[in-house]
Structure formats: C-alpha cells, structure tokens
Amino acid sequence: MVIGITRSQRWVLALVCAVAVSTIYAIQPVLEAAGTSLGWPPESLGGLVAAGQIGYFAGLVLLVPLADMMNRRRLITVHLVLTATGAAVAAVAPNGAVAVIGLAVAGLFAVVVQVTVAYVAAHSTPEERGRNIGAVTSGVVLGILGVRIVAGVLGDTVGWRAVYAVLAALCLALALTVHRILPLDNRIRGPRYTQVLASMGRLARTDRLFLNRGLIAFFVFASFGTLWSGLALPLGAEPWNFGATQIGLFGLAGLAGALGAARAGRWADAGRAQAITGFALALLVGSWLLIARTESTLWLLLAGIVLLDFAVQAVHVSSQHLLTEAHQQRAGTVIGAYMAFYSLGSAVGALTTTWAYGTWGWAASCWVGAAYALSALALWGVDAAHSSRTLVDNCGAETDGYPQLSRTCQE
CATH class of the missing domain: 1.20.1250.20 (MFS general substrate transporter like domains)
Structure with missing residues (x-):
C-alpha cells in the first residue's frame, strides 16, 4: 500500500x-x-x-x-x-x-x-x-x-x-x-460482512475508548444540533426578522471557528489529543453564555458561534485520531460506529431545541445546549481520571485502546 x-x-x-x-x-x-x-x-x-x-x-x-x-x-x-x-x-x-x-x-x-x-x-x-x-x-x-x-x-x-x-x-x-x-x-x-457488523456491537460493550468517545460525540453534536437547528427561530423573530439568506450567512461565523480547529490534528499528532479535548469542551460550555445573548446585539452571538464550532471540530478531530490510531486495521468499522453516535446526537439536538424554544424561548434552548456540553465535559473528566490512574497504578497493563497512553508508558 x-x-x-x-x-x-x-x-x-x-x-x-x-x-x-x-x-x-x-x-x-x-x-x-x-x-x-x-x-x-x-x-x-x-x-x-x-x-x-x-x-x-x-x-x-x-x-x-x-x-x-x-x-x-x-x-x-x-x-x-x-x-x-x-x-x-x-x-x-x-x-x-x-x-x-x-x-x-x-x-x-x-x-x-x-x-x-x-x-x-x-x-x-x-x-x-x-x-x-x-x-x-x-x-x-x-x-x-x-x-x-x-x-x-x-x-x-x-x-x-x-x-x-x-x-x-x-x-x-x-x-x-x-x-x-x-x-x-x-x-x-x-473479514466477512456479518463479522464486521457483529464487531460494531462488541465495540460498544468491550472498548472503553470507543464508548467514551462515542458518548462524547453524542453530546457534542447534540449541542451542535441545538444551535444550528434552532438558530433560525430567534433570528427570524422580533427584533431581527431575518430572511433565509441572511440567516444562512451566520454559517460564515461557524466556518471560521471550524476551520480554525484544523490544527487540532497536529496537536493530536503531538500526543495532546486528551488535553485538547478537555480544553475544547470547556470552550463549548462557555460558548453558550454568549450564544444566549441575542436580545440587543449580535456580536456576542457571533463570537459564541465561532467558539462553539471551533470546539466541536477540535473534539471531533481528536476523537477520530485516537480511534483510528487504536484500530488501524478496522478504521472504517470504528469510524462508522462512532459516527452513528454523531448522527443520533444531531437528531436529538434538533428535536429538543425546537421543543425548548416553543415552550420557553431561546434561553431554554441555550440551557439545553449547555447541558449537553457539560455532559460531554463530565465524560471526558471521568475518562481522563481513569487514564491517569491506569498510568500511575498499572502502567501498560490496561492501556489497550489508548495508544498514546501506551506510548507514554513505554517512554
């Protein structure tokens, strides 16, 4: 090859x-x-x-x-x-x-x-x-x-x-x-097709790295879906009354944030995938404090969109880097199963943001988006603590699926 x-x-x-x-x-x-x-x-x-x-x-x-x-x-x-x-x-x-x-x-x-x-x-x-x-x-x-x-x-x-x-x-x-x-x-x-399908189910049951990164993806993209599936609602209402083209232009702010996170791959190559994930998830939580402020100015909203999309892309790249490094011989199966979490999270975010907005308004949608982000940050914290204990207490014995941790042990 x-x-x-x-x-x-x-x-x-x-x-x-x-x-x-x-x-x-x-x-x-x-x-x-x-x-x-x-x-x-x-x-x-x-x-x-x-x-x-x-x-x-x-x-x-x-x-x-x-x-x-x-x-x-x-x-x-x-x-x-x-x-x-x-x-x-x-x-x-x-x-x-x-x-x-x-x-x-x-x-x-x-x-x-x-x-x-x-x-x-x-x-x-x-x-x-x-x-x-x-x-x-x-x-x-x-x-x-x-x-x-x-x-x-x-x-x-x-x-x-x-x-x-x-x-x-x-x-x-x-x-x-x-x-x-x-x-x-x-x-x-x-392997045979049926074997590959069966392995997708086993991943969630037996692979701690995959399950953790999959659940993080679920909550991260639920937060992402909360913003982008619901943003047209407050922008199309008073006091802004924007049309479809004007609302679509807000995607430029998201692009700026997402493209800014392209460097996350190089950080992951340098062995900092876990650290950049935690930093990005903290940014994701903080971005909702800005996104919620749409009443009198759009500058805070724009800043929040940039931060949110930077954070989502940084986490996404870091997760895929870790998973493909740990499962190089079946990267397609692992990425497909991982993206199923992404797809489901996006759908849940879209459903809950419209429900929250229709019931309590944009502030409620933002609380929902922030809650998803906090859930992802909590999952990362639990996994980071587990990785640290493994490194200190039993270095090398439980590092399967954590190639960067294994490399640290060897060094």
Whole structure:
C-alpha cells in the first residue's frame, strides 16, 4: 500500500466530504420553498429533513463496514456516483414522495465521508495522520455550514431544485477526480460482512475508548444540533426578522471557528489529543453564555458561534485520531460506529431545541445546549481520571485502546 497523502489529494478528499454531507443538510434553508413546490403542507415538511438523516444513519450501520472489506478508492467513487443519483432524483422530483426517496438515497451514500476518513487514516504516515484527518474532516463542517449559505442564495434566486442539481454535478465531477488521482487501496481481503457488523456491537460493550468517545460525540453534536437547528427561530423573530439568506450567512461565523480547529490534528499528532479535548469542551460550555445573548446585539452571538464550532471540530478531530490510531486495521468499522453516535446526537439536538424554544424561548434552548456540553465535559473528566490512574497504578497493563497512553508508558 502506498503510504502518504499529497496536498492535492488532501484537498480533493476534503471536497468529497464537504459535497457529500451537503446533500443531507441542503434542504434545511430551502425547506419552505421545496414544500410549496412539492405540494406538501407545513406540518409534513419534517419528512423532507428526516429522509436524508435516516438514510445517513442506515448507511453508517450497513455501508461503512464495507470500507474494511473492499478497495476504498473504488468504494468512494461508487458512493459518489450513487449520491449524485439521489441528489438528481430530488432535483427533478414531481412530488414529495419521489423527493423523499431521492433525499434518502443521497443520505444513504453520503457515508462516503466515513469511507474517505478511513482511506486517509490508512494511507497517512503516523506523523501526519492527525493532520490529514483534521484537514479532511474540516470538509464535513464546511459542507454542513457552507451549504446553508449557498443553498439560501440559490434558493432565493434560481430555485430550490438548482441546489440539488449543482450537488449532483459536483458529486459526479469528484467521482471522476478521485478515480484519477488516488492510488489503489489494494489490501488483503478483510473479514466477512456479518463479522464486521457483529464487531460494531462488541465495540460498544468491550472498548472503553470507543464508548467514551462515542458518548462524547453524542453530546457534542447534540449541542451542535441545538444551535444550528434552532438558530433560525430567534433570528427570524422580533427584533431581527431575518430572511433565509441572511440567516444562512451566520454559517460564515461557524466556518471560521471550524476551520480554525484544523490544527487540532497536529496537536493530536503531538500526543495532546486528551488535553485538547478537555480544553475544547470547556470552550463549548462557555460558548453558550454568549450564544444566549441575542436580545440587543449580535456580536456576542457571533463570537459564541465561532467558539462553539471551533470546539466541536477540535473534539471531533481528536476523537477520530485516537480511534483510528487504536484500530488501524478496522478504521472504517470504528469510524462508522462512532459516527452513528454523531448522527443520533444531531437528531436529538434538533428535536429538543425546537421543543425548548416553543415552550420557553431561546434561553431554554441555550440551557439545553449547555447541558449537553457539560455532559460531554463530565465524560471526558471521568475518562481522563481513569487514564491517569491506569498510568500511575498499572502502567501498560490496561492501556489497550489508548495508544498514546501506551506510548507514554513505554517512554
């Protein structure tokens, strides 16, 4: 296997992540227009949002394990083509039922993101694994937040269908590019599919590192979902009364924070993944103190958004670095299972923020988001204490799954 990811390959793979994940979130800023076009009543529009998320969750469980069994370059190429197919179906859908099918197909194969991360982890040198994962996963946040801006502008000018037509074209272009520039991922045939699926369940039962990082991801992305699924509510109301395009521009603040966390991969390479996780989670908690202040000024809100997205991305990169380092031979399975926590947390955050806002207002949504962040920080604290005790009391005997702790013991 060729080891090493070039700069151009890293950029292309980051774009793969950005475009693929965009197919899941692009419907949110154009939801009302899509519903009107498809003839769906307002109370049914949640089905359009849920379709991509449900497809994505199914892909995490059923498709991502294939990354440990098949040629990953070929898998990335095929998944991009099928994601493009789903987006194209959504773009030309004559009714809501067909649109749901297209969005679900796009979401199902958007798990190409996790296959891409597994490819990067396998082809990176140990010294650059964290850096490369950080750069590529920055594309995920770029897609989640950037598509809000692009879709809002396209939806207001050309129409909501143009959003999915553009995404379909980008997926096809990236499929051709990946096929041309990435080296083959020739590996010894992996375990059977049923064995890989069974191993995902065993991870949660037996692997302390995986369970801890998965639960942290659940609460971190529940906090993330609380902000981005609920932010349009206070901004669209008095005293701001912003439209979809204006609200979408707030994604720029999130992009600034997330891209600023790209260095988290290098910090993880230097053995500071645990420390940067704790620091980032503390920032995540503090960010909600600023996000809650939307009554008279937006500057504090913008600062809070930058901090929140920096923290979320820093934790996400550090967790994936630790997990892929600990499970190099089955990175696809581990990342897929880990991202299932992410997906579930995002969905829970979206549900609870709208409920809290509708019942008590934006302040309640912020309390919910902060509670999720505090839960993640508490989990990190418990794990950090356990790691310290292991290092002092029984160094080396219980460090399986904690490669950086094992390395410290050896030194």
